[in-house]
Amino acid sequence: MASLYSFLVFFLLIFTFLFSIAPLPVTSSHLYPLNSVITTETSNYTKHRHKWVGPSGHRLITVDVHGYGEFSSVQAAVDSVAEDNRKNVVIQIGPGYYIEKVVVPASKPYITFQGSGRDVTVIEWHDRASDRGADGQQLRTYHTASVTVFASYFSARNISFKNTAPAPMPGMEGWQAAAFRISGDKAFFSGCGFYGAQDTLCDDAGRHYFKECYIEGSIDFIFGNGRSFYKNCELHSIATRFGSIAAQDRKSPYEKTGFAFVNCTVTGTGPLYVGRAMGQYSRIVFAHTYFDDVVAHGGWDDWDHTSNKTKTVFFGVYKCWGPGAAAVRGVSWARELDYESAHPFLVKSFVNGRHWIAPSDA
Ligand SMILES: *[C@@H]1O[C@H](CO)[C@@H](O)[C@H](O)[C@H]1NC(C)=O
Ligand SMILES: *[C@@H]1O[C@H](CO)[C@@H](O)[C@H](O)[C@H]1NC(C)=O
Numbered sequence: 001m002a003s004l005y006s007f008l009v010f011f012l013l014i015f016t017f018l019f020s021i022a023p024l025p026v027t028s029s030h031l032y033p034l035n036s037v038i039t040t041e042t043s044n045y046t047k048h049r050h051k052w053v054g055p056s057g058h059r060l061i062t063v064d065v066h067g068y069g070e071f072s073s074v075q076a077a078v079d080s081v082a083e084d085n086r087k088n089v090v091i092q093i094g095p096g097y098y099i100e101k102v103v104v105p106a107s108k109p110y111i112t113f114q115g116s117g118r119d120v121t122v123i124e125w126h127d128r129a130s131d132r133g134a135d136g137q138q139l140r141t142y143h144t145a146s147v148t149v150f151a152s153y154f155s156a157r158n159i160s161f162k163n164t165a166p167a168p169m170p171g172m173e174g175w176q177a178a179a180f181r182i183s184g185d186k187a188f189f190s191g192c193g194f195y196g197a198q199d200t201l202c203d204d205a206g207r208h209y210f211k212e213c214y215i216e217g218s219i220d221f222i223f224g225n226g227r228s229f230y231k232n233c234e235l236h237s238i239a240t241r242f243g244s245i246a247a248q249d250r251k252s253p254y255e256k257t258g259f260a261f262v263n264c265t266v267t268g269t270g271p272l273y274v275g276r277a278m279g280q281y282s283r284i285v286f287a288h289t290y291f292d293d294v295v296a297h298g299g300w301d302d303w304d305h306t307s308n309k310t311k312t313v314f315f316g317v318y319k320c321w322g323p324g325a326a327a328v329r330g331v332s333w334a335r336e337l338d339y340e341s342a343h344p345f346l347v348k349s350f351v352n353g354r355h356w357i358a359p360s361d362a
């Protein structure tokens with residue numbers, strides 16, 4: 001591995017020389033820019049395909065709720081980052097509860113939230129979908145997140161995100177309450193916690209990699225139209241009467257989005273659907289995953305029973321185990337995959353990870 005890494009570093013140096021571009025960040029952060037292409041709509045660089053326009057330089061910002069850092073709020077630290085940021089910015093966040101709503105705008109890529117441990121550094125807020133915003137209108141689900149990231153190349157390590165609104169009783173409307181929303185491309189999460197009830201993690205859009213994270217909730221607690229790889233994560237249900245883990249919103253057969261859960265563990269209370277067809281072409285795969293005895297009869301839900309989603313979704317299971325694993329194979333339209341059909345979902349290339357995740361992080 002070391003020699004492969006050296007080779008890649010060498011390649012990058014040559015590349016840097018040839019194109020006379022800024023020094024590359026090969027030492028810190030997860031960024032691993034092998035001829036990366038920035039494809040966000042707002043970028044002015046999409047015409048220069050294969051020309052790396054990534055960050056150069058570093059900045060460390062310290063945040064401490066007790067006043068021992070440069071800032072005592074996370075949003076204040078984000079606000080201090082320049083528009084169109086081009087540096088690797090690490091925001092180091094000390095132990096404590098940060099009771100605030102945080103937004104990382106699209107104009108500030110390359111930011112890392114570095115906590116002091118997911119049990120000790122927590123950012124939390126408590127908005128629900130039916131709460132009123134400043135304009136008097138209901139917030140709606142996507143605007144409830146305690147932390148929202150629109151920027152590309154965001155990462156978070158060893159930190160938790162919570163929405164502390166109380167869990168709804170079954171049938172209650174307007175209680176969706178997200179802890180985190182990721183709408184930026186190429187986001188990396190390691191050792192993070194996500195705590196909420198209904199709609200905890202809004203995996204909205206872009207390519208995302210979640211490693212060794214803990215995600216807790218009751219209904220659709222991972223949802224959206226992201227293209228995401230979840231590796232070695234614990235998915236923990238606090239559902240009281242019925243719950244569901246993942247609701248994926250792929251809308252056409254041409255979208256590359258979907259959720260791949262690999263070597264995860266499913267724990268908590270049930271009964272629980274493991275996946276729901278939020279979009280007509282929803283894609284969800286569980287591989288090498290352990291299921292406690294919490295899976296609902298049938299295992300999967302087609303969302304509305306009227307739009308024939310059972311014919312268009314891609315729900316797959318590959319080599320799962322545990323007392324709940326048999327129930328995950330409970331409907332004919334969620335198939336047991338063979339190696340060939342499972343393989344695209346088992347590797348980080350599902351999110352093009354080779355281009356932006358360092359080998360040591362994958
Ligand atoms: C793109 O370029 C235009 C004109 O040069 C500029 O006004 C705009 O702010 C740029 N957008 C970004 C995202 O850099
Ligand atoms: C699978 O997950 C478990 C628990 O999270 C971990 O100990 C183990 O190393 C993982 N296996 C692989 C191959 O990543």
Ligand SMILES: *[C@@H]1O[C@H](CO)[C@@H](O)[C@H](O)[C@H]1NC(C)=O
Pocket residue numbers: 306307308
């Ligand atoms: C679902 O399929 C049935 C029978 O194939 C058809 O009559 C119906 O219009 C379809 N509904 C939708 C929403 O596509």
